[in-house]
Amino acid sequence: xxxxxxxxxxxxxxxxxxxxxxxxxxxxxxxxxxxxxxxxxxxxxxxxxxxxxxxxxxxxxxxxxxxxxxxxxxxxxxxxxxxxxxxxxxxxxxxxxxxxxxxxxxxxxxxxxxxxxxxxxxxxx
Numbered sequence: 534x535x536x537x538x539x540x541x542x543x544x545x546x547x548x549x550x551x552x553x554x555x556x557x558x559x560x561x562x563x564x565x566x567x568x569x570x571x572x573x574x575x576x577x578x579x580x581x582x583x584x585x586x587x588x589x590x591x592x593x594x595x596x597x598x599x600x601x602x603x604x605x606x607x608x609x610x611x612x613x614x615x616x617x618x619x620x621x622x623x624x625x626x627x628x629x630x631x632x633x634x635x636x637x638x639x640x641x642x643x644x645x646x647x648x649x650x651x652x653x654x655x656x657x658x
Contacts (some may be wrong), residue, residue, distance in 0.1 A: 537650075546657050557632070558609065569583075
């Protein structure tokens with residue numbers, strides 16, 4: 534089985550910074566993409582930032598210029614550096630991975646979504 538474990542959330546003042554980390558473990562043949570989503574109370578889960586296996590990134594408009602997603606030097610890790618945090622960034626942040634596994638001797642692959650348990654980020658005004 535595959536596990537995603539996040540860390541780095543917490544309480545920070547407006548204008549502060551946090552770095553979220555996510556480590557994927559288990560039976561992983563390849564990771565096609567990793568991302569960070571967030572969900573604020575009463576709101577739907579939304580994409581914050583995404584990075585693919587070739588290093589391409591995309592960001593939600595409100596975090597562009599303030600957040601950076603990157604792959605770690607440690608295999609199967611991803612980070613989200615968040616700067617100039619605002620109260621509206623308060624949410625539970627979830628790590629996501631699209632993970633591919635070989636499913637038979639012919640080498641057929643199947644990709645599946647995996648989610649972490651979430652880490653709370655609270656930005657005080």
